[in-house]
Amino acid sequence: MALLMDNQFGNLPADNAVNTKLFLESVAYLPPFLDCLGSKLFAPIKSDISGNITKIRGVFDKDPAKYATLQQIVEAEKETHGTEWPKVGATLALMWLKRGLCFIQVLLQSLADGEKDENNPNLIRVNITKAYDQALKKYHGWLVQKIFKAALLAAPYKSDFIKALSKGQEVTEEDCMASVRQFLINFTATVDAIYEMYTTLNAELDYSV
Amino acid sequence: MALLMDNQFGNLPADNAVNTKLFLESVAYLPPFLDCLGSKLFAPIKSDISGNITKIRGVFDKDPAKYATLQQIVEAEKETHGTEWPKVGATLALMWLKRGLCFIQVLLQSLADGEKDENNPNLIRVNITKAYDQALKKYHGWLVQKIFKAALLAAPYKSDFIKALSKGQEVTEEDCMASVRQFLINFTATVDAIYEMYTTLNAELDYSV
Ligand SMILES: CCCCCCCCCCCCC/C=C/[C@@H](O)[C@H](CO[C@@H]1O[C@H](CO)[C@H](O)[C@H](OS(=O)(=O)O)[C@H]1O)NC(=O)CCCCCCCCCCC
Ligand SMILES: CCCCCCCCCCCCC/C=C/[C@@H](O)[C@H](CO[C@@H]1O[C@H](CO)[C@H](O)[C@H](OS(=O)(=O)O)[C@H]1O)NC(=O)CCCCCCCCCCC
Numbered sequence: 513m514a515l516l517m518d519n520q521f522g523n524l525p526a527d528n529a530v531n532t533k534l535f536l537e538s539v540a541y542l543p544p545f546l547d548c549l550g551s552k553l554f555a556p557i558k559s560d561i562s563g564n565i566t567k568i569r570g571v572f573d574k575d576p577a578k579y580a581t582l583q584q585i586v587e588a589e590k591e592t593h594g595t596e597w598p599k600v601g602a603t604l605a606l607m608w609l610k611r612g613l614c615f616i617q618v619l620l621q622s623l624a625d626g627e628k629d630e631n632n633p634n635l636i637r638v639n640i641t642k643a644y645d646q647a648l649k650k651y652h653g654w655l656v657q658k659i660f661k662a663a664l665l666a667a668p669y670k671s672d673f674i675k676a677l678s679k680g681q682e683v684t685e686e687d688c689m690a691s692v693r694q695f696l697i698n699f700t701a702t703v704d705a706i707y708e709m710y711t712t713l714n715a716e717l718d719y720s721v
Numbered sequence: 722m723a724l725l726m727d728n729q730f731g732n733l734p735a736d737n738a739v740n741t742k743l744f745l746e747s748v749a750y751l752p753p754f755l756d757c758l759g760s761k762l763f764a765p766i767k768s769d770i771s772g773n774i775t776k777i778r779g780v781f782d783k784d785p786a787k788y789a790t791l792q793q794i795v796e797a798e799k800e801t802h803g804t805e806w807p808k809v810g811a812t813l814a815l816m817w818l819k820r821g822l823c824f825i826q827v828l829l830q831s832l833a834d835g836e837k838d839e840n841n842p843n844l845i846r847v848n849i850t851k852a853y854d855q856a857l858k859k860y861h862g863w864l865v866q867k868i869f870k871a872a873l874l875a876a877p878y879k880s881d882f883i884k885a886l887s888k889g890q891e892v893t894e895e896d897c898m899a900s901v902r903q904f905l906i907n908f909t910a911t912v913d914a915i916y917e918m919y920t921t922l923n924a925e926l927d928y929s930v
Contacts, residue, residue: 552930553864556765655762655875662867
């Protein structure tokens with residue numbers, strides 16, 4: 513995550529188009545970030561997200577000029593795939609990836625806003641639960657929700673999470689949160705832009721797994 | 722699983738040495754068997770088992786003559802890897818793989834023995850729980866145990882499981898169980914032989930994940 517924060521997401525242009533190359537470079541730091549959460553239990557999530565990224569990169573690499581922005585990819589697939597679309601290709605991969613990004617965005621924002629369980633100030637369960645409820649819960653059936661609840665207990669302590677966010681150095685929570693706030697500026701704008709694009713292009717689905 | 726049963730494990734020779742090539746051929750049918758359990762939730766288990774198989778095959782392919790039996794692999798690694806061993810290489814992969822095999826062995830045996838929950842005769846939870854308790858539970862920390870308990874609810878109904886075991890054909894439970902009993906003969910002997918080898922070579926570990 514230190515790495516993630518060192519690699520800020522790019523500034524968006526006026527039309528909010530997300531540059532595919534820069535986006536792929538930034539999200540590449542996500543899977544290693546999951547390792548810093550400390551539990552091998554998150555391996556299935558890591559491999560799900562890595563799979564999304566690989567799929568998007570695969571399309572981009574076929575024609576980097578044609579697919580310069582994420583929107584160009586989704587629009588091209590809409591043309592090509594007929595009724596299968598949007599549950600197909602990079603459109604599907606980005607649909608799920610954006611939910612993982614949204615999860616992380618809400619989690620970091622909630623921490624930066626100082627939201628906490630007053631009785632257990634060193635736990636981040638309230639923040640994770642908030643992120644889960646907003647970003648993922650409705651796309652998970654009751655069984656995956658149940659597993660998530662169990663997995664929640666593997667979440668790191670806030671102090672360990674902050675240490676991991678800070679490359680293992682001992683920094684104060686306040687210093688760490690200042691970097692998080694800085695990171696959130698372009699990150700939030702990017703996530704929002706992708707969500708808006710899915711709404712505009714009618715590319716969003718709400719089936720659950 | 723139909724496939725799994727069509728590809729019976731080999732007969733063991735007098736010295737109980739397990740032929741690596743035949744073993745790898747038979748276990749190759751395991752990951753697709755997991756698909757027939759019907760839930761994508763089992764994907765992490767499938768990938769864990771596939772990883773084990775790939776690792777053992779990788780060692781075998783380097784020198785099929787030298788590694789003709791599983792025991793030769795484990796012994797060679799004991800020589801090469803020093804104090805890291807046995808938590809290393811194909812020795813570690815087979816240590817975990819045999820637990821998955823044991824799980825399946827106990828599950829099928831319990832079904833073949835007619836063990837059931839009299840109040841819910843079409844559920845296989847009692848059989849799965851028995852298999853889990855014997856084969857895996859002690860190697861899982863409380864958190865993974867909790868996740869397992871949740872995942873248990875995704876287990877197929879007995880009738881669907883039997884249908885899947887029978888290539889989707891409608892066969893009677895009794896006919897299906899007759900094939901299972903046949904399959905279990907060499908399968909059980911193979912699993913037992915691997916467990917004995919781990920005991921004899923002092924290759925077993927009991928850390929939990
Ligand atoms: C011994 C006991 C064994 C018990 C076994 C239990 C197994 C439990 C498995 C848990 C589920 C792992 C998470 C994966 C869930 C995935 O099912 C979903 C949908 O996944 C999508 O599915 C699509 C098809 O519908 C395509 O295949 C997508 O793939 S495609 O690229 O091909 O298009 C794919 O991403 N992704 C999700 O829900 C996304 C989850 C993102 C989470 C982000 C959180 C990050 C931070 C976490 C910090 C706390
Ligand atoms: C959105 C919510 C997200 C929540 C996320 C929750 C994620 C839940 C993850 C569940 C765990 C999945 C199962 C995998 C567990 C694995 O951790 C263990 C140990 O795995 C071993 O570990 C070693 C190092 O210690 C090596 O890496 C081995 O790898 S090596 O090859 O490199 O040496 C590896 O197999 N294997 C196991 O416990 C084996 C399990 C076998 C089970 C067999 C059952 C088959 C039939 C099932 C029918 C019911």
